[in-house]
Amino acid sequence: AQSVTQLDSQVPVFEEAPVELRCNYSSSVSVYLFWYVQYPNQGLQLLLKYLSGSTLVKGINGFEAEFNKSQTSFHLRKPSVHISDTAEYFCAVISSGGYQKVTFGIGTKLQVIP
Amino acid sequence: DGGITQSPKYLFRKEGQNVTLSCEQNLNHDAMYWYRQDPGQGLRLIYYSQIVNDFQKGDIAEGYSVSREKKESFPLTVTSAQKNPTAFYLCASRETSGTYEQYFGPGTRLTVT
Numbered sequence: 185a186q187s188v189t190q191l192d193s194q195v196p197v198f199e200e201a202p203v204e205l206r207c208n209y210s211s212s213v214s215v216y217l218f219w220y221v222q223y224p225n226q227g228l229q230l231l232l233k234y235l236s237g238s239t240l241v242k243g244i245n246g247f248e249a250e251f252n253k254s255q256t257s258f259h260l261r262k263p264s265v266h267i268s269d270t271a272e273y274f275c276a277v278i279s280s281g282g283y284q285k286v287t288f289g290i291g292t293k294l295q296v297i298p
Numbered sequence: 299d300g301g302i303t304q305s306p307k308y309l310f311r312k313e314g315q316n317v318t319l320s321c322e323q324n325l326n327h328d329a330m331y332w333y334r335q336d337p338g339q340g341l342r343l344i345y346y347s348q349i350v351n352d353f354q355k356g357d358i359a360e361g362y363s364v365s366r367e368k369k370e371s372f373p374l375t376v377t378s379a380q381k382n383p384t385a386f387y388l389c390a391s392r393e394t395s396g397t398y399e400q401y402f403g404p405g406t407r408l409t410v411t
Binding site for chain 2: 190193216218220225226227228229230233235274276278284286288289290291
C-alpha cells in the first residue's frame with residue numbers, strides 16, 4: 185500500500201517571495217516521485233520528477249524539489265514566485281514494480297498575491 | 299502533435315442515463331488511466347489499463363465501466379449506478395517503462411441533473 189500526504193491545502197504567498205509546498209509519502213516498495221501543476225479547468229502538466237540519482241531535481245518554471253528518503257519527503261520549492269504560478273500542485277508516487285500503481289496527493293492550491 | 303484528447307469538454311446528462319466519455323492518445327503509450335477530480339479530494343483513480351484488452355479497477359470503480367479494445371482508445375462509461383457522477387474527469391497515459399510520468403488530457407466536466 186502507498187499513500188501521499190500534502191500537508192497544506194492552500195498556500196497564500198506574496199509575489200516574488202519564496203514558497204515551499206510539502207509532500208510526504210509512505211510505501212512498502214520503492215517509488216518514483218512527481219510534482220504536477222494544474223491550471224483551472226485544465227489537465228495536469230508535469231513539473232518535475234525523481235527517478236534516481238541526485239536528490240535535488242530541477243523542473244520547469246523555476247521549480248525544484250528535494251527527495252529525502254529518511255524523511256520520506258519530496259517538497260517542492262521556488263525561490264521567487266510570480267502571479268502566473270497561481271495554480272494547484274499535486275504530488276504523486278508510482279511504485280517501481282508490479283502494476284506500478286500511481287497515487288496522488290489531494291493537492292495544494294498556491295495563491296500568489298500581488 | 300502527439301497528445302491526449304478528451305471529448306467533449308463539457309457534458310450534460312439527465313439522471314438515470316448512461317454516458318460515455320472519450321479518451322484517445324497518439325503517444326503510443328501502453329498504459330491508460332481514468333481519474334475523477336472533486337474539489338478538495340485530489341485525483342481518485344477509477345480504472346487503469348496496462349495493455350490492450352486488460353484493465354484493472356481503481357479505488358472508486360463502482361458505477362463505472364471501461365473498455366480497451368485499441369491501444370489508443372480508453373472510453374469510460376458512467377452508468378446510472380454511479381450515485382454522484384457530477385465531476386471533472388481526467389484521462390492519462392504513460393509508457394510502462396522509462397520515464398514513468400503520466401500525460402494528461404484536458405478533461406471532461408460532466409454535469410448530471
